Amino acid sequence: MHTFLTLLGRELRSYFYSPIAYVVIFFFLLASGFNFNTGIRFLNRTDAEVTVVEAAFNTVLFWFPFILIFPLITMRTYCDEFRMGTFETLTTAPVQDSHVVLAKFAGAFLFYCALWIPSFSYFAAFQWISGKQAALAAGAYGGSYLLLALLGMFYCSIGCLASALTTEQINAAVMTFVAIFAAFLGGLSPFIFNITSPASRDLISYVSAIDHMADFSRGLIDSRPVVWYLSMTSLILFINLQVFQHRKWKA
């Protein structure tokens, strides 16, 4: 535990020491603020049966930057170590490989969570200014942020795996982007490919992030997506551990 916390502390410090973190935070907040603004304007103009929370989390302007930040957050996790050679000093210290993999993942995930903290202020500001509720039930807030956390875990784990597979940051970034985009696009495939069979649609909506968000932001917290994201994250982390350890088997 002690080594895990030491590693985690180092990961977080290295995130917040690097200028790229602040560039990512700045642009992300710009995009999410703009998204929120657009959502409110949309609701002002038209009659829609969606709450503010739903309007904030179900638009293109939300999903697009959301997918883009993961490659940027996770591309440096292992690549920096490989390039600087500190991978050797890390793995020859008496630390378990699983601690390293978990700490790097946790560092990326906690950084991602930090990006979302200012968003509480959007809804708080809305309620303070308009006196109205941003959502019909407290479950909508809980649901939205829970899904953001789950998605964050899943996509961060993919990003960490991509980073462990290569020594160049840009390769890791591209791989992460493609993987996440493909997973994401899977959710849209009924529309793209005009799939009409109900069985296929059900299957796809089981794994579709867009459908999950539509439910969770209404306060409909279904355990199936929770299980899906937790188990997928565990699987990807397990693969990450194997990749990390593969040098041990290069006899």
Next chain:
Amino acid sequence: MIQVENLTKRYAGFTAIDNLNFEVERGEIVGFLGPNGAGKSTTMKILTSYLPATSGTARIAGHDVFTHSLEARRHIGYLPENTPLYHDMRVAEYLRYRANLKGVTGMQVRKRVADVLELCSLHQVERKLIGALSKGYRQRVGLADALVADPDLLILDEPTIGLDPNQIRQVRDLIKNLAHRRTVLISTHILPEVEMTCSRVIVIHKGQIRASDSSENLLRNRRTSAMLRLEARTGSDEARPLLAQLPGVREVAEEKDGDFSIFQLRLDPGSDPSDEILRMAVERRWNVRELMRRRPTLEDVFVELTHTDS
């Protein structure tokens, strides 16, 4: 402390180390000598559990480096080649991080970090960013990192490469002081260092051990020849063949230096034709400026053991 049995490491089509067998006892300082590509770094990487061996076993303090890697690593302080460090951390911060990582806890961390800062003379730069340090200081930070958890065994891969002579001397003295209760394995090709610090030398070439002995024994037992240097004004060209004919002389090389000639004679081991040379010089009225006998050095042993098929 270290037991290596039949250690082999093969890459596709290339054998890096081939059936290595050696032992390092507690408290020894052992120098690992060899030309580039001989397998020194590979051996060290296997000992520190960074790479797996293709076959054979290596044990550190009784723990197998493959099956009980964590326990084995707890005994080791390792300084890899090129001293990799995190450039975005400060020196003291980095050492604290490494101490924590290696299992030092609580108040001990502060004490150990202060001790190694003292030992490696890093007080002036303790708050500097590692990225801003010169190579000499970075090497010392790497060494401090290897020491911070007070390991029983130090494995240092070319710790003085790229340092200037002052820094080399400092690191050398540091290593000598460290070795009191510790075992040290240093790989290097700076031979004077090995002669001065190591109690034993292991010479490795093309993945195989060519010699493993104290440096005195190596010098005494090798068939390496001594050299004789003669500077004389001979006034003719017949000096060289005459010298070559002397008993015990293997070959003679001649260089001109104005009027004088400089002869380098390679001798058979154990022979010393200085008397005959001086007698010859008197008979033929050579003007001898210098006659110097050079004992074989570790470099000669090294070259003899490793030059082979180049």
